[in-house]
Amino acid sequence: MQKMDCRSFKEMLDSYLCQELAVETNHAMLHHAEHCSSCRCELGARRQLRESLRRSCAQECMSEEALARLRARLRAECLAECGEGTASWTVRWREVVKQLWAPKVLWPFAVTAALLVVGLGAWRWLLQPTSGGQTLSPALFDAATEDHLSCGVKHLNAFLAAGPAAINPESLGKYDLACARLPQVVAPDVAGLHLCAAHVCNAQERQFAHLVYTKDAQVVSLLVTARDAKALGLPEVLPADADNSPQLELNRRQDIQLGAYQTTKRVVIIVSALPALEAKMLNERLALPVAEYLRRSESQTASVMIAPLLWGDFPMILGGGTVR
Amino acid sequence: MIQGSARHSQPKRADEKEAQERLAAFEAEALGYANQLFRVALRLCREPARAEDLLQETYLQAWRSFPRFELGTNLRAWLYKIMFNVYYSAQRRQQLEVVPVEETIAETIAYDPPTPQHLTEEEVLLALEKLPRDFQLPVVLADVEDLSYREIADVLAVPIGTVMSRLHRGRKILRMELARYARDAGYRIAD
Numbered sequence: 001m002q003k004m005d006c007r008s009f010k011e012m013l014d015s016y017l018c019q020e021l022a023v024e025t026n027h028a029m030l031h032h033a034e035h036c037s038s039c040r041c042e043l044g045a046r047r048q049l050r051e052s053l054r055r056s057c058a059q060e061c062m063s064e065e066a067l068a069r070l071r072a073r074l075r076a077e078c079l080a081e082c083g084e085g086t087a088s089w090t091v092r093w094r095e096v097v098k099q100l101w102a103p104k105v106l107w108p109f110a111v112t113a114a115l116l117v118v119g120l121g122a123w124r125w126l127l128q129p130t131s132g133g134q135t136l137s138p139a140l141f142d143a144a145t146e147d148h149l150s151c152g153v154k155h156l157n158a159f160l161a162a163g164p165a166a167i168n169p170e171s172l173g174k175y176d177l178a179c180a181r182l183p184q185v186v187a188p189d190v191a192g193l194h195l196c197a198a199h200v201c202n203a204q205e206r207q208f209a210h211l212v213y214t215k216d217a218q219v220v221s222l223l224v225t226a227r228d229a230k231a232l233g234l235p236e237v238l239p240a241d242a243d244n245s246p247q248l249e250l251n252r253r254q255d256i257q258l259g260a261y262q263t264t265k266r267v268v269i270i271v272s273a274l275p276a277l278e279a280k281m282l283n284e285r286l287a288l289p290v291a292e293y294l295r296r297s298e299s300q301t302a303s304v305m306i307a308p309l310l311w312g313d314f315p316m317i318l319g320g321g322t323v324r
Numbered sequence: 325m326i327q328g329s330a331r332h333s334q335p336k337r338a339d340e341k342e343a344q345e346r347l348a349a350f351e352a353e354a355l356g357y358a359n360q361l362f363r364v365a366l367r368l369c370r371e372p373a374r375a376e377d378l379l380q381e382t383y384l385q386a387w388r389s390f391p392r393f394e395l396g397t398n399l400r401a402w403l404y405k406i407m408f409n410v411y412y413s414a415q416r417r418q419q420l421e422v423v424p425v426e427e428t429i430a431e432t433i434a435y436d437p438p439t440p441q442h443l444t445e446e447e448v449l450l451a452l453e454k455l456p457r458d459f460q461l462p463v464v465l466a467d468v469e470d471l472s473y474r475e476i477a478d479v480l481a482v483p484i485g486t487v488m489s490r491l492h493r494g495r496k497i498l499r500m501e502l503a504r505y506a507r508d509a510g511y512r513i514a515d
């Protein structure tokens with residue numbers, strides 16, 4: 001049997017508790033502990049410490065919501081691999097939407113404010129050119145504004161009347177996969193936003209993936225659409241600048257603030273009647289992460305899902321079927 | 325308004341069913357460790373939101389490379405390894421930096437006091453938080469998460485000797501700190 005003194009016993013004690021010692025050394029340790037009360041006591045104390053370390057660390061847990069988001073993301077990845085989302089997406093979406101759902105009291109004000117803006121009617125647009133890259137066509141901003149004001153408000157009303165049930169799960173399942181994951185891209189508590197509807201819809205012959213949010217009793221629309229020739233107002237699509245991070249393009253229609261980012265295949269537009277400072281914050285914290293996320297997913301999933309977008313065939317990607 | 329497209333609905337149903345079965349198997353095997361991974365992710369990222377991102381990225385990568393996972397090896401250690409890979413590649417660092425203060429810390433603790441008993445969980449957690457991270461991570465992986473020294477070396481991408489010396493010093497610092505709490509609180513210290 002190996003010789004063991006108190007000093008080496010204490011040096012090796014933790015490794016003993018981790019079962020990292022050779023069998024003979026284990027025997028030597030046990031033998032020493034049997035005959036040395038001080039070391040026996042230290043053995044007990046370290047064992048206790050180890051246990052209380054485990055107990056105290058075990059308190060840190062992942063929230064149920066976080067676990068649900070993790071599952072949802074895995075499912076999304078799995079479905080992306082086999083090419084398209086199916087009905088199970090609907091279920092996932094419903095779960096995600098439920099998580100994000102938090103009732104607010106100030107709905108009537110939001111609706112009034114939004115309706116007022118609609119009432120103002122014909123909006124003259126004012127293009128603010130951005131530095132570098134290709135600018136988006138004014139028609140695209142028109143379409144986005146109209147979608148925000150008509151569809152956004154309509155869904156807010158429906159939402160008020162029927163609560164979360166106003167979200168149509170069937171239309172949600174028909175997103176293209178990259179868009180279907182958007183609620184996970186946007187952290188639920190970002191900037192006090194709450195999701196109240198998500199669907200595919202049309203305005204001025206353009207199709208949008210539309211996420212209707214509320215913030216401080218205002219409607220906020222996050223729109224994703226194809227970056228096609230029409231969106232650019234050009235005869236054909238020119239390649240996007242894929243190296244730099246997406247560039248913000250600002251625009252407005254009276255009270256309505258628009259911010260847009262282009263990815264290679266898509267355009268992300270955020271629309272709201274929020275004060276300029278808050279709108280700016282939403283550009284950076286809502287639209288930009290979404291644009292970056294889409295850009296990443298475009299470079300990953302490459303041709304199969306996204307390629308048709310280049311030809312303005314967005315409906316195909318979004319899954320066909322009915323709208324609203 | 326939108327016309328369905330025949331081209332669109334040409335998925336391979338069988339593939340999808342198969343993929344869903346694979347996912348179910350993966351979830352059954354791997355998701356049980358999510359909490360444990362999350363705890364370590366929290367130590368790496370400090371913020372729950374970032375730890376959650378790290379965890380999602382980790383599980384996505386694990387899912388993608390699950391077909392290459394060797395049965396019979398420790399799945400939990402494998403997941404940790406992926407997590408540290410993801411973390412460090414995001415940090416553009418290959419492995420734990422060797423902190424210059426490491427030696428000085430070790431020097432000052434040549435004395436190894438008896439381990440105090442009757443510590444509260446708060447005290448233990450507080451002492452753990454005080455450990456420099458390069459010591460804290462090996463200690464957590466070994467004493468809380470039950471990885472073997474070999475697995476920790478693999479996870480942290482450092483030689484096993486480094487793991488052992490960091491564990492040795494880390495545990496020592498932890499005990500020193502706890503002995504100080506116990507002294508301050510006037511608890512009986514085992515002798």
Ligand SMILES: [Zn+2]
Pocket residue numbers: 005006007009032036037038039
């Ligand atoms: Zn002894």
Ligand SMILES: [Zn+2]
Pocket residue numbers: 147151152199200201202210
């Ligand atoms: Zn809409």
